Amino acid sequence: MDEQAKTQGGEGDNMLEPADWHAFRGQMHDLLDRCLDRMERAEDHPWQAPPDGLQEAYAIGQGGDLVARLADEVMPYHSGNTHPQFWGWVQGSGLPSDLMAGLVGAAMNANVGGRHHGANAMEAAVIDWTRRRMGMGDAASGVLVTGTSQATVLCLQAARMRALPDLRAKGATAPMAVYAVDGVHNATRKAVELLGLGHEALRLIPTCDGVLDVQALRAAIDKDRAKGILPLAIVATAGSVDLGQFDDLNALADLAQTQGIWLHVDGAFGAWTRLAGDPWHSLTDGIGRADSIALDFHKWMYVGYDVGLALIADEADHRAAFAIRPPYLQGSKDGLSGGDRWFCDFGIDLSRGNRALKVWCALEMFGEEAFAAAITRNCEQAALLGALVEAQGMALVAPIVSNICVFTARPDLSEQDQSSLNRQIATTL
Ligand SMILES: *Cc1c(COP(=O)(O)O)cnc(C)c1O
Numbered sequence: 159m160d161e162q163a164k165t166q167g168g169e170g171d172n173m174l175e176p177a178d179w180h181a182f183r184g185q186m187h188d189l190l191d192r193c194l195d196r197m198e199r200a201e202d203h204p205w206q207a208p209p210d211g212l213q214e215a216y217a218i219g220q221g222g223d224l225v226a227r228l229a230d231e232v233m234p235y236h237s238g239n240t241h242p243q244f245w246g247w248v249q250g251s252g253l254p255s256d257l258m259a260g261l262v263g264a265a266m267n268a269n270v271g272g273r274h275h276g277a278n279a280m281e282a283a284v285i286d287w288t289r290r291r292m293g294m295g296d297a298a299s300g301v302l303v304t305g306t307s308q309a310t311v312l313c314l315q316a317a318r319m320r321a322l323p324d325l326r327a328k329g330a331t332a333p334m335a336v337y338a339v340d341g342v343h344n345a346t347r348k349a350v351e352l353l354g355l356g357h358e359a360l361r362l363i364p365t366c367d368g369v370l371d372v373q374a375l376r377a378a379i380d381k382d383r384a385k386g387i388l389p390l391a392i393v394a395t396a397g398s399v400d401l402g403q404f405d406d407l408n409a410l411a412d413l414a415q416t417q418g419i420w421l422h423v424d425g426a427f428g429a430w431t432r433l434a435g436d437p438w439h440s441l442t443d444g445i446g447r448a449d450s451i452a453l454d455f456h457k458w459m460y461v462g463y464d465v466g467l468a469l470i471a472d473e474a475d476h477r478a479a480f481a482i483r484p485p486y487l488q489g490s491k492d493g494l495s496g497g498d499r500w501f502c503d504f505g506i507d508l509s510r511g512n513r514a515l516k517v518w519c520a521l522e523m524f525g526e527e528a529f530a531a532a533i534t535r536n537c538e539q540a541a542l543l544g545a546l547v548e549a550q551g552m553a554l555v556a557p558i559v560s561n562i563c564v565f566t567a568r569p570d571l572s573e574q575d576q577s578s579l580n581r582q583i584a585t586t587l
Pocket of ligand 1 (some may be wrong): 304426
């Protein structure tokens, strides 16, 4: 009873409602102000190491003043990426519009697996906007997922379905290979493993001028065909996570087309150079010719975690890989069980949250042009950083292609000393 006395829930039949809606309203207004304060002055709240014993502090059953606890015990220990000078890894910052989406999304609690309600239409609208920006035809379909890792699994499964129409009934019956640039993000390796191919089936093709060598790729495909191995998919990288490099998407699309191989693009962040000005825009020329694209909104589109997209050029391929409905999920013509696009037919999840809402809020609040300008500016900033690095007698380690500048502070030191100094600088930053 003591434990319960500390909670702010009601009693009897109303134990899962606030004891006092009026008081709860006041608390929520207070909480909203605290969230807005944090976002407006993110620069005053850099990352800090979580204190020891945080798990004990969070132990379930303490109740108390939840607004104060959220403000004092929870929000301070964020992951740093809200600070305007956070430059680590490839992480998005989130947006003030996420707060709108979070509130409205919680009030609606949409399950976007299917049925007849607005969130399905919003997800379709977000996917359609993205499809057009990527230059994919209107036969395409997509599904919002946690991120590019999950999207890669879905896309490669669709590729497998097209190659082996009996796949769903009989499982994989032929040895297959997937091709990607040496240095491809490990999301592709994980996907290949999850699909049961084993990562030895992932052929890592050497680079030529930093991007996948198409001649070497052709040779690897010929070698596999000679051994009776089915070339399943070429995974092109549009924006490598370490150097920001882009494979030649048109050259890979040409090869995939003549060879009848599925072309998948890992465009986690780099796909968004489609919104950038030149010369960066042309880095993704040809992306719309892919059979599938995996990309994230939570990186270079700044939208809060997590939201990514699996985009597949032919809806029939997409549906063939995932659609299945037991009798209890049969749709109807009318009522809540209606609706003509059930997203459970396009991925693994049956129950799904409303990820589209935060993307929609972001685009509606700031406008597409704001994102285009930010993405272009990020590329300009990387180029500026490169100029400063060279002016200071430091050294670039790779050419700056897009939004990533890789440099070493003291090129005169031994490789080992450079590594340890560079690591120290990054940690300090
Ligand atoms: C981040 C990233 C991934 C993985 O995406 P998640 O959204 O983190 O799952 C894959 N490929 C590239 C190039 C990435 O930058």
